[in-house]
Amino acid sequence: MAYKQQPKSPMLKALKGNQGKLPQHLQDAIKAAPESPAKQTTAGEFAHKKSIKDKEMGKSTKAVDKVKAAYDAMTTDKTYADAKKVYRKAAKKAYDAKSPAKVKDPVTGSKVKGYAKSHLKVDKVRDKQKRKEAKAEKLSTARADGKVTRLERKGIRDSQAKLKNKQVAKRNNSFQDQKVADKTYKENTKLRAKSKKLSDAVDVGLDKKTARKKMDKAEAKASKRIARASARAERRKF
Numbered sequence: 001m002a003y004k005q006q007p008k009s010p011m012l013k014a015l016k017g018n019q020g021k022l023p024q025h026l027q028d029a030i031k032a033a034p035e036s037p038a039k040q041t042t043a044g045e046f047a048h049k050k051s052i053k054d055k056e057m058g059k060s061t062k063a064v065d066k067v068k069a070a071y072d073a074m075t076t077d078k079t080y081a082d083a084k085k086v087y088r089k090a091a092k093k094a095y096d097a098k099s100p101a102k103v104k105d106p107v108t109g110s111k112v113k114g115y116a117k118s119h120l121k122v123d124k125v126r127d128k129q130k131r132k133e134a135k136a137e138k139l140s141t142a143r144a145d146g147k148v149t150r151l152e153r154k155g156i157r158d159s160q161a162k163l164k165n166k167q168v169a170k171r172n173n174s175f176q177d178q179k180v181a182d183k184t185y186k187e188n189t190k191l192r193a194k195s196k197k198l199s200d201a202v203d204v205g206l207d208k209k210t211a212r213k214k215m216d217k218a219e220a221k222a223s224k225r226i227a228r229a230s231a232r233a234e235r236r237k238f
């Protein structure tokens with residue numbers, strides 16, 4: 001009997017409800033989703049979820065904030081649109097605070113995960129604050145003698161640029177060190193899991209020598225990967 005490929009089930013690809021009214025790219029996304037028909041999202045449900053997410057991210061204004069904005073427009077000099085912008089900005093700030101932005105490796109530009117990511121973001125904010133404080137202090141000193149001259153302003157700009165370069169170098173070096181620490185932790189976690197699996201296998205009959213060889217091999221590979229990560233980090237340091 002000749003082989004005949006089974007066609008894809010129309011149940012997986014069919015749109016539901018008024019999903020046919022959605023934009024084409026959303027229809028394609030729904031069709032490509034590996035959901036059963038019972039779990040498929042209707043156009044109304046999809047739009048509702050997106051609306052809630054947009055309001056949470058500050059892309060659109062929450063209903064309660066619209067009421068506050070209308071009150072602000074009546075009691076202050078702000079327009080209704082300006083008042084809504086203030087509330088959207090506050091919502092975006094709150095969302096970003098609990099969902100940190102993606103951080104990239106300062107050398108390669110690739111996205112990174114782990115503690116290195118959070119440390120880099122925190123250090124960047126702290127460094128900016130330090131530069132701001134240093135600039136304010138220098139301006140205050142310059143104003144004590146009278147009006148700040150053009151040469152004094154140039155000197156302040158130059159000192160700010162030097163401070164920023166030092167901070168960038170220090171931040172990058174710290175970031176590379178933390179990436180190595182993250183890699184070491186990840187490899188050690190894998191080795192612990194491997195050790196447990198081999199121990200369980202020995203309990204049900206695996207030869208101890210074979211298990212030891214497998215563990216030694218895994219440890220050697222992990223050591224090589226950590227060494228490569230360390231060498232790569234050293235090359236990327238300023």
